[in-house]
Amino acid sequence: MASNLKCKSFASKFMRTVFPLSILIGLSLQSCTKTEVIDFEQEPKNRITAFQIKNSPQPLVGAIDQDLNSIKLYIPYYSNLDFLIGEIIIDEGATLLRSDSTEINLLEDELDPIAAGDSARYIVRSADGKYRNYVLTQEILPHPDSLKVIGYGNNPRRNAFDFKLHTVEDGNYEINANAAFYAFGNFLSSSHRATFTLKNQETDETHTDYVRSISVSPQANEMYVMTARVSPNAKFGTYDVTLDHQGRTTQLAPMKIDYRLPYTESYSSSTKYMVGDTIVFESGEATFPVPEKIYLRVNKSTREGDVPTGFASNLYGKEIAMRIVSNDRSTIKAIFPEMPVGVYRNYQSNVINLYAVFKEEPGFRAGTVFGTEHRIAIPSSAGFLVEASTNN
The missing domain is CATH 2.60.40 (Immunoglobulin-like)
Known part of the structure; x- marks a missing residue:
């Protein structure tokens, strides 16, 4: 740290003749200013400077907030990726670590795949041993139209000979545990990532593991069919059903789950x-x-x-x-x-x-x-x- 003393003299020839010497000395002392020069303290070189997904057909770039140490990925609704493979750029001289502190060699290793919808953690260590922890999260950018499911079907194709569509107006949809069913709607994406939330009408117990989406495939006129299956461990009862798919939510007809003995x-x-x-x-x-x-x-x-x-x-x-x-x-x-x-x-x-x-x-x-x-x-x-x- 250094100090410089700069003085501005007001003792001009005119002032010397007008003011007494003692007053001039006082004015000169009051006009002095002291400037402190502080050494620049460099920020640690432990930042993620860029993050993108390399296995996506369209560019997916993470939004990095260096104050919150966060990375946000915005996933379009039409994406059909089950896992995301990321690419990271970090400060020169820094080292990237997994959440368990094992080192990632960015010249040789790929980043661990991230399941769609999951979060991930990364640690960056600077050359002088300073650490920074980042959290990556994902958010689906939904289609602007609301999700509409016209009903449950007993066949994956609406023009099939034995097709029957069960709508909300029909009341409870009866199905046995361990059986597959089909839902027809404007999913507008072949992603099978969906959450069925079942709330028991009698006990108010909520379950998100009773129904699993298996696949989604397009049909005519922007209509898609979702194939799903009821868990064999689902408890019998009547449930209100909410479906979440790629950032959109809708209410389906209530589902009545029971059990049936298998055929031979x-x-x-x-x-x-x-x-x-x-x-x-x-x-x-x-x-x-x-x-x-x-x-x-x-x-x-x-x-x-x-x-x-x-x-x-x-x-x-x-x-x-x-x-x-x-x-x-x-x-x-x-x-x-x-x-x-x-x-x-x-x-x-x-x-x-x-x-x-x-x-x-x-x-x-x-x-x-x-x-x-x-x-x-x-x-x-x-x-x-x-x-x-x-x-x-």
Whole structure:
């Protein structure tokens, strides 16, 4: 720091003759000013100076606020990116770090992908060890027209033979858990990123994980169809439904969710099992209650060769139990039972079948019968092969 003393003299020849010397000295002293020169303090070189998305067909540049240490990405509604790959420019001599403080080599490494809609954090360290933390956020720039969904459909194409459209005027849309459905509207984007918010009309509980959008595809006259699926874990009840898509929101017809037992699963002719294998039963677009037991039964055939040679006659009609390993609403896993090895044919459809008996549960459609056997799988007419366990 330095000081300079600058004095302006008012002791001109005229003033010397007019004013006494003592007054002139006082005037001279009062006219002196002191200027302080302060050394310039440089800002730390730890800034992100530019951010852009490089995997977008149109330029997407982040708006950087150096005071708030924030980066804002504005995503157009028509964008169909699931992940964003960014490019960053930082101050010369600085180092870029991830949020876990691991270093990013900008000459060799790509930035970690950012899921559409997610935030990200970056740390910039200057050469002299000063840190700055940035937070990146995303905001959808919506289409100016409001989102309008004309209804739910039972088919992805409106001109399909069995197309039925369910509108708000029709009342509650009834669908079973684990089933797919279709929503028709002016989505104006093929992005499948959407949030269905379901509010239970009885309990006011809100769920955003009961319905998942799978895809959106265009149709004629600016109409789009969204394919979605109800979670198998959705609780039965009637729900008010709000849909958010690419920055726009609309109210849909209420949804009444219930449960339905699955149809019988068919096995191909190439199916084979080893004793002790895990056999998996899938519920398709339906729902499994909790199983009490799973078993296989072989009925006597009028045809020779439908069962392996040496199949004991006392096994006909007997429940050959399978040990249940795990179960949820969409899948049951059980251990294939000990039984004679060989080919089991099923030219007569009731020779070989697999059954389950389910515990009674609320929420299933009227007429569902519990406590009795349900056929959950049937082999093809060619049957299947049972092989001996390699552990024997």
